[in-house]
Amino acid sequence: MSFQPVVPITGYAGWTFLTRTLDRQETLYAQSPEISRKIQYFKENIGKITTAEALVADRRLLEVALGAFGLDGDIDNRFFIKKVLSDDLTDPKALANRLADKRYLSFSKTFGFNNPAGPATGSAGFADRIAEAFGKKGFEVALGEQDQSLRLALNLTREIGKIADGAVSDDGKWLSVMGSEPLRRVFDKAFNLPQAFAALDLDRQMDTYRAKAARLLGVTQFDQFGSADVQERLIRRFMVHSEIEAGPSGFGPAQAALAILMS
The missing domain is CATH 1.10.3700.10 (AGR C 984p-like)
Structure with a gap:
């Protein structure tokens, strides 16, 4: 087994x-x-x-x-x-x-x-x-077979810091997120963005990400996503919105209370 x-x-x-x-x-x-x-x-x-x-x-x-x-x-x-x-x-x-x-x-x-x-x-x-790296990624895959949201959150903690520390512009770092389906799924869910959002012009998408990051997380420069505290706040929003979307079976009293506190 x-x-x-x-x-x-x-x-x-x-x-x-x-x-x-x-x-x-x-x-x-x-x-x-x-x-x-x-x-x-x-x-x-x-x-x-x-x-x-x-x-x-x-x-x-x-x-x-x-x-x-x-x-x-x-x-x-x-x-x-x-x-x-x-x-x-x-x-x-x-x-x-x-x-x-x-x-x-x-x-x-x-x-x-x-x-x-x-x-x-x-x-x-x-x-x-x-x-x-193979072992860590493989564990993520096994984790995703039980809970895909946890897999996406774990992937974010491994990847977002690399992007934040990269020697590219702030625009380039946002584009790296936009070009990664797993990272996009976390950001879109955490920011409560609709599925149709990905079809918008790239400049409009980037402007929206920046505005949401500033309003919801206090992030004004992408480099700030290198902070474990900022990552945790992003993941908390992602997990709560995932629970809400899952409906009553996945959204119990404790999670509901957390969502109310977050709002």
């Missing part, structure tokens, strides 16, 4: 329980037989891989590589992945540069198959870093 995250309660109360037990649960997930075998194979063999073609040819290695970036759904799109990894990233027309989802760009940069100095696959600590 595969590892199952322990989530005894839904909503924001479930989130607080998860954060208290997260380190232990992630460790147990990584140590489960199936996952530990995949990690061990990756660590033993990734250093031998020097081309994108070689990586996509080994499904077991590719599974861990993609999983570390949350891209495991592309495991069968080998030609696409090979191009993402092979294109020259100094070319603005490179596929990874043109894709709205910047996880692909991060994936390509991290492996560095088109780096003149050679790929990163054989460098010290590389296999450990990818294996650790």
